[in-house]
Amino acid sequence: MVEGGRIQAWELQGEGGSYRIEAGHYVLAAGQGNEALGAELTGVEVPLMQRRPLHQVCVKKVGLKPFYGVALGSSTKPPLVVTTHYDRAGVPVWYLGGDLAETGLDCSEEEQIGRARALLEKLLPWVDWSGAEWRTHRVHRAEAAHPGGHRPPGVYCAKRGNAVMVWPSKLALAPALSDEVLKALEKPKAGGGREFKGLEGWASPPLPEPLWDRLFS
Ligand SMILES: Cc1cc2nc3c(=O)[nH]c(=O)nc-3n(C[C@H](O)[C@H](O)[C@H](O)COP(=O)(O)OP(=O)(O)OC[C@H]3O[C@@H](n4cnc5c(N)ncnc54)[C@H](O)[C@@H]3O)c2cc1C
Numbered sequence: 001m002v003e004g005g006r007i008q009a010w011e012l013q014g015e016g017g018s019y020r021i022e023a024g025h026y027v028l029a030a031g032q033g034n035e036a037l038g039a040e041l042t043g044v045e046v047p048l049m050q051r052r053p054l055h056q057v058c059v060k061k062v063g064l065k066p067f068y069g070v071a072l073g074s075s076t077k078p079p080l081v082v083t084t085h086y087d088r089a090g091v092p093v094w095y096l097g098g099d100l101a102e103t104g105l106d107c108s109e110e111e112q113i114g115r116a117r118a119l120l121e122k123l124l125p126w127v128d129w130s131g132a133e134w135r136t137h138r139v140h141r142a143e144a145a146h147p148g149g150h151r152p153p154g155v156y157c158a159k160r161g162n163a164v165m166v167w168p169s170k171l172a173l174a175p176a177l178s179d180e181v182l183k184a185l186e187k188p189k190a191g192g193g194r195e196f197k198g199l200e201g202w203a204s205p206p207l208p209e210p211l212w213d214r215l216f217s
Helices: 031-039 109-123 171-184 211-215
Strands: 010-014 017-021 026-028 049-060 081-086 092-097 133-144 156-160 163-167
Touching (some): 026 031, 031 133, 031 163, 092 211, 133 156
Antiparallel strands (some): 049 092
16 A cells, blocks of 8 residues: 555455554565565555576485585686585485576576586595485576676665665675665654554464475475
8 A cells, every 4th residue: 555655554464364564664575575565566666676597406315414515616606506405304405506506597407417417526526426316496586686687786775765675685695784774764753653462473474395395205
């Protein structure tokens, strides 16, 4: 509900019913979901969002060592970034990104797995991949639109009326983003109350199934 370029209230649907939130400011921090939220703000010139796609690879194997690493090459982008996760049975899964994921967009799943395997065999030749299971995962990075579709140089925080739309650009920049959000908020008017009692007992949203369990099920 927008009037005069300002949000007057926001209706939220929860499991226990619908809620009408009336706030001084509305900070939209829903990542890729900001696009749809912005589309609800009729009459407000909301910032544009861009998506930069990735083709990540997951490899699962019993006994794989926990490994967190960034390979360095001659380019500004690391050829490979590895993090370790565990599926519901506790089996380790390496999540592979970096330049491998950025440059594999036109590859089929099979081709991308072949590239990942060749890179791992080159960088970590002592790891035995027999019996390993491989999958790929396509995902987007959602950010404020930037010329040429490049990564924005830093955090993005834009205020339109009483709506503040944000993208941290990198998770590591979330603390810097919170500083920008606090600067963008107007000081509350004297006597303005904060009443959260209506939200008591509102069900917490369910946790999603981890990627590792979905991909290998
Ligand atoms: C594969 C990959 C690797 C990355 N690696 C790194 C890295 O190494 N280092 C780094 O710093 N950053 C990294 N990033 C970027 C980082 O993940 C993002 O910058 C960061 O997660 C953005 O945080 P966010 O809270 O703005 O959005 P998200 O993390 O996307 O969170 C938004 C949340 O809002 C929820 N939501 C959406 N719509 C609605 C709605 N209408 N109502 C309520 N909730 C909603 C979503 O379900 C989600 O939980 C990576 C991103 C990807 C995709």
